[in-house]
Amino acid sequence: MSKLFPIACLALLGTGGVAHSQDQSVTPATPAVQEQGQDQNKAEDSSSPRRGNGRMRGNSQPAAPAQADAQIQQVTISGSRADDTESRRLSTAAKMVFGREELDRNGDTSVGEVLKRLPGVTMGGAPGRGGGGIRMRGLGNGYTQMLVNGERPPPGFSLESLSPDQVERIEVMRGPVAEHSTQAIAGTINIILREGYQQKDLQLRVADNIEQGRHGGMVSLTMPGKTGNLTWLLTGGLMQHRQHNQTDTVNLRTRDLDNVVEREQLIHDEGNGKSTGIHLSPRLQYKFDNNDTLTFQPFLMSNRNTGDADTKVTQPVGSDDQLEYAYQHSRSKSSSTFLRGFGNWLHRMEAGAKLDVKFGFGGGQSDSDTWRNTFDKAGVAKRAYVDSDSTRERSLNTGGKFTKPLKQGHLFAAGWDVEAGHRSQNHVAQGDSAALFDDSGATFAADTRRVAAFVQDEWDITERWSAYLGLRWEGIRTTSSSLGTDVKNTSSVWSPVLHTVWRIPGREKDQLRASLTQSYKAPALNDMIAVPFISTTPDDPTRPDRIGNPNLKPELAKGIDLAYEHYLGKNGIVSASAFMRNIDNLMRRQTVLQQTGNGPRWVSTPINIGSARTSGIELEAKFPLTDLFPNAPGIDVRSNYSRFWSQVDGIPGPNNRLDQQPKQTANAGLDYRMKGLPLTVGGGLNWTPATIVQTTVSEVASTGVKRQFDLYGLWKFSPATQVRISANNLDPNLYETGRSVDAKGITQSAFNVARTYTTVGVRLETKL
Template sequence: MSKLTPFACAAMLVMTTATAQTDPAADKPTADNPTTKAETPPDTRVVPQVTITGGRQTDMDVRRNSTAAKQIYGREELDRNGDTSLGDVLKRLPGVTIGGRPGRGGDVRMRGLGSGYTQILLNGERPPAGFSMESISPDQVERIEVMRGPVAEHSTRAIAGTINVVLREDYVQRDNQLRVADSIEDGRHSPNVSVTIPGKSGAFTYSLSASMMQNRQHDEGRTHNVDTLDDGTITKDQDIADESAGTGKSIHLAPRLSYKFDNGDTINFQPFLMHNVRDSGSSSTLVQTAGIVAPEYNFAEQQSYNDSTFLRGFGNWLHKMDGNAKLDVKFGFGAGKIDSDSLRHQYDTAGNLLDRFTDTDATRDRSINTGGKYTRPIGRGHLLAAGWDLEASHREQTRVSLDKNGNAQFADSGDNLTADTRRVALFAQDEWDVTPQFGMYIGLRWEGIRTTSDRSAGTVKNTSSVFSPLLHGVWRIPGFEKDQVRASLTKSYKSPNVGDLIAAPFLSRLNSATRPDRSGNPDLKPELATGLDIAYEHYIGRSGIVSAGGFIRDIDNLIRRELTLRDTELGPRWLSTPSNIGHARTSGIELEAKFKLTELLPTAPDIDVRTNYSHFWSRVDGIPGPDNRLDQQAKQTANVGLDYRSKAIPLTLGGILNWTPLTRVRTSTEQIVEVGRKRALDVYALWKFDARTQLRIAAANTLADDAPGSNLVYANGLASRADTVNPTFVVWSARLETKF
């Protein structure tokens, strides 16, 4: 990647030179060129037309005018399909994939990269540990910002990119809104009610948002396990049928308060409270048809209960200063509580109790943060900004795992785990309009993280720091006002999470090479990436765009999980542990088209077209090919969506197809993981009774494809293969929205 740096810098210099030739400053009089525009006869001068429009910029305007590439998806996109899960919204964005099977959500990923490479922010801040974006209702969200390259004011822990979810803001809502919805999956209802109430009293404005929901789900799964020795001996051949059902209840509160002082200062505060309770039951039937190893059980049943509460507060004070300078000071806090327990019974073929396992987990998280940004225009076309971020978090966790005799299942069971994380960051950036055609963004960010953990086995410390120079440029092609080229050269990183550093061991009930125990590694280093992004954009009408881009990420200190067989107090067990293994590279192309058909063909039906396609490549050094790709990275992903508005009646019809092909990755010399093809077709119909009331009928995952996968491990003379199939279901929903 270092070889690409001079070429990227040269490309930006070429753009600067090219645009400088059209710089209006070149027409100023000089000693060698005394001719000025003033000498042009008045009747031959061309006066440019300037159009001034009121109101806020559209989402596409923000994208177009941003120096660093930024995509905005506002309420129109969020409301389009009537989704009840934020994950369903995110999976339709260009280059975004969701881990897990259709309809169940999972990790949000950009550019096909696995968990941890995509930075997820809530109002510009990292959410507390254990918090899931899947749990946020789209009704609580004002807009989603997608940044493919890091910027200095946000953490550069964003090798794949950043998704910033911005909660409701008061200046958008003018009416009270009520939404009542119900969805049906496999015969189970999941009702949802949400309300938004804005208001204003003098200099004080507010927006109160709340939602309540109940979620009922039923899951099934089938697994076929086969373990074979080198001489062909089958040690076990098992069929496992799993089934689970549960009910979850949630309440979300997200008020936003704002006060504007007489001197122009503004203070904003937005707390976010989420409380979830889930009660579920599951069963598992294991049938062993061959093998010399005795099966662990024949039938198992388990009851689980989870209670979690998250409170997060975001605030900022905006102070305007002389010379159009501004000081924006942020402050925030977070608290999280997770309590879970489960009771599992395992029986033999005669119905006799073999084992009883009791697991309890109590986790408490606290955090506090502050930050700020000082911005000031300097000279012509310069907007300088500098700031800081400080964050401190504390976690306490106790896990107790007991067998039927009341004995601990592992040595550290019942220990109190405490972990403290401190993060300090300083940044500076300059957005420079070099000419009307060329803009640059130059940023620097230093970020340091220290994690300390205490438990009976001793104290573990991990310290890392990263310095990230950032360069973005946009060239608006002279003579082609709708076309522009973007380029970025950045440094980013991926830090190990607390769980990978110091988490208590997690035991697998059916321990095997394909279902190992998991533990952390306190000596992990952050992954470091150098990135190059290039994109061409052509804008169509008011809200359309056609773009083509490519990227490269060169990654050092790559983290992968290594599989070992170890002797423990429970006997020989397979264990998965993370470690830094070396170097990797990933690249890709990204295509997007979004436009109204009438903007291309005036006589065409009123149809909105939304489509995108991405193709990814990657290679991990030290792991033999083929398929030595980055973990969990899909090779391709695509979305095709259409929305039709009838002119005769107040009806809108639409749908979108999301596709990801089979993904096969060799994660190490011993292991190959395969995830089956994903296809998700969602459709909807929207009927507007009047300007204030509308009804939306939708069907998600209409194809209801099974979600297959396989895991093959060959180590220590034993080949272990696990093939899984998980059915998925169509989700029907109806949603009534009204303003009052």
């Protein structure tokens, strides 16, 4: 055991918390959501060939005679559940599970704050603020597949606005599986909403988060119940957040030949925002007399946001006629409401076969209005602007999966997915009550159709060697009408995937994983067909017009993943993994000067530019110190470190990396359970270094160092009541971003510096 300590140090200690997973999947290799809502039935089901075999894997002893196997099977029937670490160990496809303890540990107010501490996950935007998207392996938006209950959320839905109280567990899958869409070049994060498994008490949570004296409250209630064959879990909450924002920007226009600054603008933005939200996510399950089950879980989220900001502009270099305004006051309001329904019917057949039919619907609307009034140096009003946007979404989906055991330790599955969606958008941009440009009032409508079919075979080839082989075909068709033009885009992709795990003989706690996969990234709807965004600064390439490209092709990626895992004690793990992806049809936005009906303007358009490669290593460990030293204090260690490389063909180096990908990222944390006191304290450090990316031949984007230090304390007054105090971003630092475009001998640059703040939270959790 002493030899493991150096290994753990090299892996930067450990990550993740120890918590109970709600999943006891019949097929551990596939994501838990495939049996969504069927936990109670799983506990009673012993027909699957993987049930007893999976439990034997979890034992630290070699395979035992039939008597031992029967004893293990009896534990499964009684309803015991594998914890997060055990679920990960038994899965053939690499999957990490993070349950309620990880979700509750730091008292986070959004799922985004939880995700930033998970292995290989980074967040865009300023520390503690988010807003820049969720990324795995450092890759930007679109490479990481985000799911809610195994389904893609509707466009415009923000996972950062999702409260951790709504979530049962988070599953992180580094490689695609056939059952889900293979739009997962970097990986998949699946958010499983609260379930009713074994919950008996009414749970109340009340919290207050304070940022520079501004309070933001939250209250949530979870209520289980049962009547006959019907069980339910009602979860709902109210929340409000208040924020202060302050950003300073330096805009430079420089001649490349002699490096002379032709124009310099200093912009100071300062404002306040308030967000109010409500969420409801009841869950209903009915069990029929033949053991069939019907589950339905609607999910409603509604948010209202208001804000005001003041902008001051000074121009140390350049003539005043180049100054659009010296002062601007803006007000904004927005609202969004999303409703999704998830349902499934599980029918059990002879010989352990099952048919799981799922269905769902979705709808959403979002509206936003921004008013801007500009003034000159003397305070005289210049021009008033109004930007209004209204978007409507609706969707229907159905799918299913048929599973059949072929023999002991061998499970075959096949299924389908069909989804149809409609989106309409109306955008109006006015200046002094008149349209800014001919297309400033644009109506846009789009329809999407997605059809997929898959087969997968999971097989325990030997006692120590398991494999998962899957094949998925997915086709997407998008049609749109905008500004009197009808366009369409059709694409289809075949995605074979292979996952395997080998448990090393004589070393029961060691195993090796390998995966060969093909995945893809579909063009975003806004990148293909979108309402044009018209900039008010036509001579500034750092703030260009933005349009879509209906001829975009999906990116295709072939990948390999390798991993070594060593399990410590009951819940500890030390692992090292490596990955590589070769990407074709890489999509990038390119900014060029175009002649338009309104004169020469800088326009940003997405295009396919060629090929790219990315690779990386990921080190992870988590363990209680008592697993290494029996007399050690009750400290749990958790941390992870990732190192990434990438190269884009056709763009000059040395920083021709994939967009937004840092070179490395790390997390480290400790949790200390005090002896003699019902108190647990802990903290964590999240770090991402400065990043410079040559996005195109003429454009460079940069991001400064991101460092966030969090602490928390948990006092348990009784088994039913506890108070959690947290402090996030204890060492607030300035968050820096920049962008520059080299255009015909002139370099236009914008460098932004945003303030960040410490947030203190107090949270009461009680069972009534």
